[in-house]
Amino acid sequence: MTAANEARTILERLGAGGPIWSSDGLEVRSPIDGSTAGRLAETADLEPVVARAVEAFHAWRRVPAPRRGELVRLFGDELRAAKDDLARLVTLEAGKIVSEGLGEVQEMIDVCDFAVGLSRQLYGLTLPSERPGHHMRETWQPLGPVLVISAFNFPVAVWAWNACLALVCGDPVIWKPSEKTPLTALATQAVFQRALARFGDAPEGLSQVVVGGRDAGEALAADPRIPLVSATGSTRMGRAVAQTVAGRLGRSLLELGGNNAMIVAPSADLEMAVRAVAFSAVGTCGQRCTSLRRLLVHESVADALVARLKAAYESLPIGDPREDGVLVGPLIDAAAAEAFEASLARAAEQGGEVVTGGGRLDRDGIYIRPAIVRMPAQTEVVMHETFAPILYVLTWSDFDQAVQMQNAVPQGLSSCVFTDSVREAEQFLSAWGSDCGIANVNIGPSGAEIGGAFGGEKDTGGGRESGSDAWKAYMRRQTQTVNFSRDLPLAQGVRFEV
Numbered sequence: 001m002t003a004a005n006e007a008r009t010i011l012e013r014l015g016a017g018g019p020i021w022s023s024d025g026l027e028v029r030s031p032i033d034g035s036t037a038g039r040l041a042e043t044a045d046l047e048p049v050v051a052r053a054v055e056a057f058h059a060w061r062r063v064p065a066p067r068r069g070e071l072v073r074l075f076g077d078e079l080r081a082a083k084d085d086l087a088r089l090v091t092l093e094a095g096k097i098v099s100e101g102l103g104e105v106q107e108m109i110d111v112c113d114f115a116v117g118l119s120r121q122l123y124g125l126t127l128p129s130e131r132p133g134h135h136m137r138e139t140w141q142p143l144g145p146v147l148v149i150s151a152f153n154f155p156v157a158v159w160a161w162n163a164c165l166a167l168v169c170g171d172p173v174i175w176k177p178s179e180k181t182p183l184t185a186l187a188t189q190a191v192f193q194r195a196l197a198r199f200g201d202a203p204e205g206l207s208q209v210v211v212g213g214r215d216a217g218e219a220l221a222a223d224p225r226i227p228l229v230s231a232t233g234s235t236r237m238g239r240a241v242a243q244t245v246a247g248r249l250g251r252s253l254l255e256l257g258g259n260n261a262m263i264v265a266p267s268a269d270l271e272m273a274v275r276a277v278a279f280s281a282v283g284t285c286g287q288r289c290t291s292l293r294r295l296l297v298h299e300s301v302a303d304a305l306v307a308r309l310k311a312a313y314e315s316l317p318i319g320d321p322r323e324d325g326v327l328v329g330p331l332i333d334a335a336a337a338e339a340f341e342a343s344l345a346r347a348a349e350q351g352g353e354v355v356t357g358g359g360r361l362d363r364d365g366i367y368i369r370p371a372i373v374r375m376p377a378q379t380e381v382v383m384h385e386t387f388a389p390i391l392y393v394l395t396w397s398d399f400d401q402a403v404q405m406q407n408a409v410p411q412g413l414s415s416c417v418f419t420d421s422v423r424e425a426e427q428f429l430s431a432w433g434s435d436c437g438i439a440n441v442n443i444g445p446s447g448a449e450i451g452g453a454f455g456g457e458k459d460t461g462g463g464r465e466s467g468s469d470a471w472k473a474y475m476r477r478q479t480q481t482v483n484f485s486r487d488l489p490l491a492q493g494v495r496f497e498v
């Protein structure tokens with residue numbers, strides 16, 4: 001059976017079959033062998049989708065938050081039951097290795113647990129009023145329908161970060177998944193329907209999937225009935241979405257490109273650094289927004305580290321991600337392979353020296369050899385995110401210079417340092433250290449836990465999702481003042497007697 005047909009079978013088993021196929025819709029492919037599963041009918045009319053979400057909001061905001069949490073708890077239960085099938089679908093549709101597919105569904109389950117706890121902790125503040133017999137408080141209210149635009153590389157987990165928080169906050173969700181991974185979205189929606197059925201009295205339209213391309217995303221982003229648009233993807237996409245949303249003074253939450261670096265100091269444990277580099281530069285075939293793209297190594301250890309990495313890269317098992325032991329699956333599509341090759345060619349023109357990798361494997365599907373390239377400086381190609389496993393290696397002699405190099409790119413998502421020096425580690429984490437949203441010590445830049453706020457600065461878009469107080473983005477802050485006296489004093493001592 002082809003990979004795409006296996007995906008179709010799993011989808012049906014999860015209960016998302018039915019009249020979703022059409023002769024002229026979105027083509028569904030598996031990157032594993034390039035097979036196609038058919039075409040999916042695109043959502044023809046967006047108007048009823050938004051109308052249903054607005055109606056669902058009017059009912060859902062009246063449901064107590066802990067009760068809303070109960071729905072997310074049931075969803076977590078259903079995800080546990082469907083974990084193997086959904087993870088397999090992630091593998092088939094996005095090309096992730098088995099363990100990463102399972103990890104992705106685990107990330108959804110974890111965020112469900114987090115959101116359930118949150119449903120009893122949507123804390124506001126009480127504030128002292130300057131007026132006698134008054135009190136002030138800050139209350140977080142449900143916001144309205146949330147549009148989630150997700151990317152192919154985390155086809156379900158990133159939606160779950162958004163959706164689980166939005167639902168406990170009282171907001172319905174409209175999901176526009178990547179056109180490269182619609183099946184995982186439809187399967188997730190089927191799993192969610194099971195939770196809804198067990199929950200009982202949730203409004204219709206609490207969670208909807210829109211199958212379509214960029215136009216559908218743009219049209220929804222322009223709709224003033226959607227107060228928040230949360231988008232994950234390229235900086236180019238995010239800029240377009242942000243401008244559309246800003247044009248109507250809506251809110252956007254952006255998680256865009258990264259250009260993540262690891263600084264390796266002379267005192268670093270090189271064995272650990274090699275393992276961290278391998279997972280973060282090559283894992284998910286270099287297609288995470290947190291993937292390691294720049295290795296900034298002290299000149300005294302650069303040759304030793306690069307030699308070890310070369311050996312590790314040359315023994316990487318590349319192939320069908322369903323097979324045991326494979327660590328590198330396919331790139332998502334032919335365009336990704338072209339971008340990989342074009343960036344390697346540009347790197348060579350800009351003085352780069354390929355240490356290992358590059359080129360395609362001769363088999364069905366898009367399989368490439370992850371590459372390491374030594375660069376003389378952070379040239380134009382290094383400044384760009386290529387969504388493929390290319391690791392640029394640069395050297396430094398002074399730690400201040402290393403931090404300056406780390407911060408010199410337009411993106412600001414994730415960063416890390418490998419060092420045994422407390423001075424270097426703390427400088428890296430200081431106000432004049434890494435300028436990224438995520439900064440790690442003796443850990444690679446990828447594979448963040450859901451409990452922290454996830455996101456980054458500059459071209460990464462500034463949004464924060466998942467843990468910590470990221471939930472506040474999905475709510476409306478209301479400052480409330482109550483007068484329980486028999487007088488009507490004005491603030492700032494203003495007198496206005498009539």
Ligand code: UN1
Nearest residue numbers: 154288289290446447448
């Ligand atoms: C992404 O690539 O869009 O930190 C998200 C990580 C994952 C999430 C990545 N937990 O690598």
